[in-house]
Amino acid sequence: MNYLCLQKKCNFHLSETQLSELQAENYNYHCPSCKKPLELERKDLKVRDFIGEIQEDSSKTIGRKREIQKIMDFIKKKHSGLLWISGKAGIGKSFLLAKISDLLLQKAKKDGSIVLPYRFRNQDRERCNRDAFTQFIKERLVTNNIIEDSKGTLHSRPLKDCLAKIKKAKSLVILLDGLDEIERRDADFAFDFPASLSFPSVLWICTGKPTPIIEEAMTKADTPLPRGLPPMQDEEIRNLIERSLAGDSGKASSTVFKGIKDFEHFLSQAVERAKGLPLYAKHLAEDLKVGEYQAGKKTSFDLPAGLQEYHQDLFVRMSSGDLDMVRTQLLTLFAVANEPLAFHEIRDFLLHRKLIPLDSKNQLLESAIQSLAPLVSTAPDPEEEVGYLFYHPALREHALQTPDLEASVSLTKDAFVELALKKAPPASLVNYLIRSGVYHLIDSERDKEARGLLLNPHHLFQMHAQGIQLPELLGYWTRLGGEEKAQPYLEVLDHDLDQESFPQIDLICQLVQKAGWSNLSGNLSRKSLSFYFNFLGPAHPKVVLSWLNLSDLPDCTKSFSSRNETQAMAKWSELRSQGQFLEKVDPVAFEKEVGIPYSRAIEIEEALKAGIQ
Numbered sequence: 285m286n287y288l289c290l291q292k293k294c295n296f297h298l299s300e301t302q303l304s305e306l307q308a309e310n311y312n313y314h315c316p317s318c319k320k321p322l323e324l325e326r327k328d329l330k331v332r333d334f335i336g337e338i339q340e341d342s343s344k345t346i347g348r349k350r351e352i353q354k355i356m357d358f359i360k361k362k363h364s365g366l367l368w369i370s371g372k373a374g375i376g377k378s379f380l381l382a383k384i385s386d387l388l389l390q391k392a393k394k395d396g397s398i399v400l401p402y403r404f405r406n407q408d409r410e411r412c413n414r415d416a417f418t419q420f421i422k423e424r425l426v427t428n429n430i431i432e433d434s435k436g437t438l439h440s441r442p443l444k445d446c447l448a449k450i451k452k453a454k455s456l457v458i459l460l461d462g463l464d465e466i467e468r469r470d471a472d473f474a475f476d477f478p479a480s481l482s483f484p485s486v487l488w489i490c491t492g493k494p495t496p497i498i499e500e501a502m503t504k505a506d507t508p509l510p511r512g513l514p515p516m517q518d519e520e521i522r523n524l525i526e527r528s529l530a531g532d533s534g535k536a537s538s539t540v541f542k543g544i545k546d547f548e549h550f551l552s553q554a555v556e557r558a559k560g561l562p563l564y565a566k567h568l569a570e571d572l573k574v575g576e577y578q579a580g581k582k583t584s585f586d587l588p589a590g591l592q593e594y595h596q597d598l599f600v601r602m603s604s605g606d607l608d609m610v611r612t613q614l615l616t617l618f619a620v621a622n623e624p625l626a627f628h629e630i631r632d633f634l635l636h637r638k639l640i641p642l643d644s645k646n647q648l649l650e651s652a653i654q655s656l657a658p659l660v661s662t663a664p665d666p667e668e669e670v671g672y673l674f675y676h677p678a679l680r681e682h683a684l685q686t687p688d689l690e691a692s693v694s695l696t697k698d699a700f701v702e703l704a705l706k707k708a709p710p711a712s713l714v715n716y717l718i719r720s721g722v723y724h725l726i727d728s729e730r731d732k733e734a735r736g737l738l739l740n741p742h743h744l745f746q747m748h749a750q751g752i753q754l755p756e757l758l759g760y761w762t763r764l765g766g767e768e769k770a771q772p773y774l775e776v777l778d779h780d781l782d783q784e785s786f787p788q789i790d791l792i793c794q795l796v797q798k799a800g801w802s803n804l805s806g807n808l809s810r811k812s813l814s815f816y817f818n819f820l821g822p823a824h825p826k827v828v829l830s831w832l833n834l835s836d837l838p839d840c841t842k843s844f845s846s847r848n849e850t851q852a853m854a855k856w857s858e859l860r861s862q863g864q865f866l867e868k869v870d871p872v873a874f875e876k877e878v879g880i881p882y883s884r885a886i887e888i889e890e891a892l893k894a895g896i897q
Contacts, residue, residue, distance in 0.1 A: 515560020
């Protein structure tokens with residue numbers, strides 16, 4: 285998101301200079317020149333909510349009465365703070381939180397509280413990031429009118445400032461499902477938001493798998509379920525299977541039981557082997573619907589012994605018949621891919637590997653995808669096309685870990701690495717590879733090539749333009765050697781650059797500053813200041829901004845005698861843009877207005893012209 289100054293007479297407005305989220309935050313969302321509040325470049329930006337899918341999941345939630353009651357009782361006593369509910373894959377965390385969200389939404393209609401549920405899904409790049417989440421919360425604060433925003437500047441404030449100004453009579457509940465999903469892209473999210481933004485009127489309720497990073501962030505959280513979400517009771521699993529078979533009609537079709545001599549015994553065996561995991565029950569219900577356990581096929585003795593065994597059984601079933609090869613490749617492709625893939629992307633990936641024939645009707649591929657229906661769901665990809673992916677993360681984890689697919693997974697990873705480094709990959713895969721090429725290189729331990737892409741200013745800028753945000757980029761650098769390995773960014777400014785390179789330079793400076801790499805940030809700030817000064821002239825807003833950025837650095841005195849000098853030079857640049865102190869400068873008036881002797885200012889500028897930092 286970019287920010288603009290809308291004051292017509294302001295130098296920043298006249299030059300159409302834009303500030304990134306990070307730059308705007310550094311200046312408290314006020315223009316560095318006129319000090320007026322900045323405005324979002326796009327005021328019509330909307331982040332879709334999750335109410336529809338949450339209400340649907342809530343209606344399908346069976347059992348869990350004890351856990352739900354315990355959490356709701358906890359919420360009644362806890363009007364603010366942080367609640368943490370952990371649980372392993374397939375145990376029903378999302379459905380539980382959907383039910384809690386639905387109950388709180390119903391309660392809010394009576395007591396006027398504001399309830400904002402949010403879901404993080406790794407495949408939902410549009411909303412699985414901190415910027416979208418922040419924008420979502422701000423938009424709902426405006427819609428619900430629970431914060432003083434008489435000047436209409438809410439969207440330009442940091443989220444912490446917005447939450448701190450919630451009206452005393454109001455309360456806000458933010459429910460976050462899938463903290464482990466956003467951790468894959470933004471390792472600091474849990475620390476920076478639910479663990480840090482604590483206010484008297486705000487209650488955070490979070491769920492996710494208990495990864496080490498998230499558990500550390502949740503150290504001070506209250507835990508209504510100290511041991512995490514437990515397995516469901518046998519009776520609950522039984523009810524879940526029966527209700528799933530009944531569907532909307534309320535009664536299971538007679539074909540479901542056809543050929544099963546003792547269905548009660550069969551169901552008892554299934555409940556026992558589910559071990560309290562609702563995902564097992566879902567798999568079984570789907571199998572019963574399609575007749576997998578009809579006469580002549582399978583008996584209760586063939587029921588998988590647990591969830592992992594069920595996943596293995598599902599994968600093995602997809603490895604027989606004419607579609608064997610293509611289905612196996614699809615399973616590994618969905619496991620290795622970093623986001624949902626559209627049909628034409630899947631087709632071109634497999635064509636590139638010469639794994640399917642060049643068939644204009646795509647019949648083989650369409651049949652293979654249809655046959656994987658029990659394992660696959662659809663979701664929008666970043667281009668808003670229909671993308672395919674495993675319907676549950678546990679399936680992806682199993683595909684990556686099972687020895688039966690080890691060779692296929694390895695070959696698929698190699699193919700993504702090859703495409704990430706290819707100068708002219710298939711056109712349909714270009715955007716995907718810009719977004720996820722570095723991910724695949726790191727995943728295959730090709731660190732040198734991954735660094736090469738990140739150090740390429742054009743590629744870095746393309747990644748950011750495609751939605752890869754600074755926290756995700758910094759996550760890559762954490763794995764690739766950090767500040768020491770990022771030193772080549774300094775060499776970018778040694779090349780012949782033009783005005784089209786400005787956004788790339790700005791992005792690199794923002795990235796380095798956000799990372800907290802003080803040494804590299806200082807050197808880069810000094811070098812970019814010299815570049816902008818000589819390219820744009822001393823009065824340009826980018827030069828003003830560069831001086832101010834330099835004054836914020838801990839070691840700004842490395843080049844100048846004091847922080848005050850850098851601030852004074854910024855002041856002079858701004859005054860010159862207004863037509864002051866251009867020629868025949870009065871040294872006395874200059875020092876009084878700017879803050880340093882005119883002779884010293886000239887000395888600093890001469891050093892910049894000579895390229896001395």
